[in-house]
Amino acid sequence: MSVGMAAPRAPYACDPDRSRGRLFAEPPSRTRSPFRRDCDRVIHSNAFRRLKHKTQVFVFHEGDHYRTRLTHSLEVAQIARALARQLGLDEDLTEALALAHDLGHPPFGHAGERALDACLKAHGGFDHNAQSLRVVTALEHRYPSFDGLNLTWEMLEGIVKHNGPLTARDGTAIGRYVERGVPVGISDFVQAFDLELSTFASLEAQAAAIADDIAYDAHDIDDGLRAGLFAVDDLKVMPAAERMIAAIDGNYPGLDGDRRGAEFVRELISYLIGAVAAETRRQLSLVRPQSVEEVRNAGQQLMLFPPDVAETEAGIKAFLKAHMYRHERVMSIMKDAEQIIFDLFARYERSPADMPDEWREGTEQTAGAARARRIGNFIAGMTDRFALMEHQRLFDSTPDLR
Template sequence: MQRFSAPYASLPAQSRGRVFPETEEDFRTPFARDRDRIIHCQAFRRLKHKTQVFVYHEGDHYRTRLTHTIEVAQVARSIARALGLDEDLAEALALAHDLGHTPFGHAGERELDALMRPFGGFDHNAQSLRILTRLERRYAGFDGLNLTWETLEGLVKHNGPLVSREGDPVGRYRERGLPEAIVDYVSGHDLELASFASAEAQVAALSDDIAYNSHDIDDGLRAGLFDLIDLGDVPLVGEALATVLREHPNLEADRIVHETVRRVLSAMIHDVISETQRRAALYGPGSAQQVRDLAVPLVDFSRQMIENNRVLQSFLNEKMYRHARVEDIMVRARRVVRDLFEAYLHDPGLLPVPWRELSREHADDLRARQVCDFIAGMTDRYALTQHKQLFDVDPLFR
């Protein structure tokens, strides 16, 4: 059913299984079922109207969370196939990686985190875990989607270990500690937070970087936040642009952009494949577990590509993410999130049923988390509609 060539690939037949045992199917592996359940869940559908960088009213051709996620999944499958990994697991993780994001992109997340500080904060990775293990309520026998251990592990650890071997939080969690949602979950279902995740999860993480670094160039140019000439000195992008102009001197602007972006995308994909093959030869992992036990990630960019991406990210931060047009909308978007949170927290009767009844039964911290879950699940336009109904103003567009 699957084509495996890497000895360190995750094997569906050796999956650690699901919290609630189910009879597996002959025509779909456990990881393929995970992927399909993610695609069919409500949280995945809502990504269609959640901001990537540009709020939906700014145009129909910019990436949303959904189109970004589909692009990540395509990149992940391509890399996994080239490396002889389980494509279904890599795709499932790519499709799930942004489920926990709030409306209005990172601006919405920052505001919700600030509002939730007295109640444990907000983290989109932890929120994805809550969605997949608790908040999706569709199946008769369990809450969540009852995904395999490997998919949940990869979702939580796709960017690397969350704690040291001694149990101390590391990386982004070093200062504030692990989110309560992750701590609570692993107390009953150990996801081995001190180790790396599978090679497939690492592929999904790098595919996210590849996709947004590439498509943000496209969207930024389309929005007029910077010009082609500005990219000339950006490593990798400038080289790709120079190649296109040399090979196609009379090409119209839109095609120049596409040809440049696709060369950047291909270069990053080939770099990941090449570097991972080099590391596999160096470290010689003979199983998926040995990938987890390594002291460094198996799947990564080369040092040169890491530097290229650092410079590109610096360029995009300055020219795009911090552009006055983008920041102005995001300041207003944060106000939408803040107004909704404060209104629902102080008057749970404003919440729709069944959220209203659940919220009334909770103490302050649990009620705040309930409100947080509700707002985090909103699409951009639903949040704006709710805000207009409650306050009769349109803060995003005035």
Template sequence: MAVSGARPMAAFASDATQTRGRLFPEADMPPRSAFRRDCDRIIHSTAFRRLKHKTQVFVFNEGDHFRTRLTHTLEVVQVARSIARALGLDEDLAEALALAHDLGHPPFAHAGERALDACLKDYGGFDHNAQSLRVVTRIERRYAEFDGLNLTWETLEGIAKHNGPLTDRQGHGIGRYAAGLPHAIKAHSGLQDLELWTHAGPEAQVAAIADDIAYDVHDLDDGLRARLFAVDDLKDLPLVGAALAEVRARYRGLDVPRTVNEVMRRLITRLIEDVVAETARRAAESGVASAGAVRALGRPLVGFSDRVRAQEAAIKGFLFPHMYRHPRVVRIMEEAQGVLRDLFARFTAQPWDMPPSWQEDLDFSDAPRLARRVADYIGGMTDRYALDQHARFFDLTPDLR
């Protein structure tokens, strides 16, 4: 086993001293590892700061206690680091991937993504995972010698394919990308081979499942806070119902807010414990002895047990109709999509209405490039800024609440 400080590392952990490097070579800067530097660069980026005013499910003016993209991201970081520590993986790389996973989200959550994807249907579409890669490789401009953040290969690989392979070995898109790869992925693949046909390294897989755990739990919490459903509606939900029964049996008469908090923390703990146990079992069974072996395994190493995977799927199955498709949420998000469609139409017709920095080196007659530039501009907006810009150019701007 390799050793980092006093903590033993798993044989299949990524090794920061053996990184495949950066697109633009840079000298090491001890005592920070290459992956720690990736974390720091993401934290200091403009895109990361803007997450605090981007919708998770509820828009900013519905209340200060609902999650935003930033608070969601921080919760994903906490879960990812917990799992990585328990498995002996590189915590800094897991953190970097958790920090970066939503940088490409436009305003108004998945509704905003759907709106921009429709606007770009003739130009390769819009995919928030691909846009995260575009943000850290092109859009961020903080350094004198390169665009982007010049993150390590392992971090870029994890951003691009933390949910699994994007292509077959011949480079043909698979799954949701069977019709073609997103523009940002294709553009970067011409500069750097991220081996899109393999699974990502173990830390990227940890970040992906940490995302699932975090939003399963905090969406239940936010849905209860918003009164889209009640605590008793969870009694028959696998995992959640058991935790609720346990809390009520142990703390009779406990008020609802504390009951909910006790249930949610138990739920997070049990999901994390299952991932750790199942991943350790898979690692022992497969005999993987390096991060490269994890990529080449042909199936995910990190995951839930069969029993808990079905229970976790039931949570998502509950949230879809009771929260994501709740009439109140749907109405607001439909109005939000209209805001982004209006902005896209305005800026493609009158690109000089964008700030001067977004017009640099842009040929207004080059429709594909113009559409992509407008999408980059809108995609980086916060909810508030998108509404402010809409009010600037249009007579009627919806009050999203």
């Protein structure tokens, strides 16, 4: 098979003709598969459009060339489709899951998520995967017969389980959910539409998840270089990066800094995609799944970095944490961003009348968890820009976030 040519559909891939269907029955499309239809619904959703003004690391007004949640999602989709194409997976489902994976993120990146989690601590906290599920099953209001987007079972499974099972076979929460339990937004929904929380997700979902890691590593290096938080040569503390940079300098002596950084990012993406594809083929050769059900019950993730590359990838994340995420400039802005979320949540909880009509309706008559969750849903859907505007409207002083 030539490079770039799609592999034939593998027996372990999700087959749109065998989808488990939608919560609300709909007639099939005459022109699109169920998974292509899912992807189109995500692209046309309000939540997806709002991602263009949601922070990845840098707040929107810091520069036009930094990633946002929207551009990040597009890059994840490109990487995920590259993996799907090589491994014979359903590309439409893979793309749809990649595009939908961040729909539940609040404004101001991880700072906004931390703040909203603290605000909702007494009511189960905030989980962006649960919020993504809530967006596509309840909060989007675009169809006459149902709330949400009425996505296929395979899409919803992938949104919830792309990082692995949430429970053991007996229903006990595992992994990151041991302490708090399965988030309410997920545990409630699966009573109506069982997403089988104790099994692994499809390889399409696993592709979207690992593509998220690859995209983060690559574009955060790109953005960090652009912002001047570190230089290309600073990356040489990582052996794999040092080898790549040496090869670039050998092939392109005297290359200017911008092109040198861009070439490194390009080489890194290719290196990580190739490593994942090779390791996944190795895992598949050991497990030999003959259906997507065998993938779900394999007892492990099958799409992985090989051990040496996993070590390299962990080193990249550690480098970025030290030189970017914990950089004094970034930390200062994110601290102010967290305070904006705290202020807005407290204000709406105290005075629901300050929210727009469609969100205020019913909130004034509720209290406790119901009110807090509704306020959390409202804030989670905000863009950075709207959150700043709301804060300016309701408070005498608003941080500049610069």
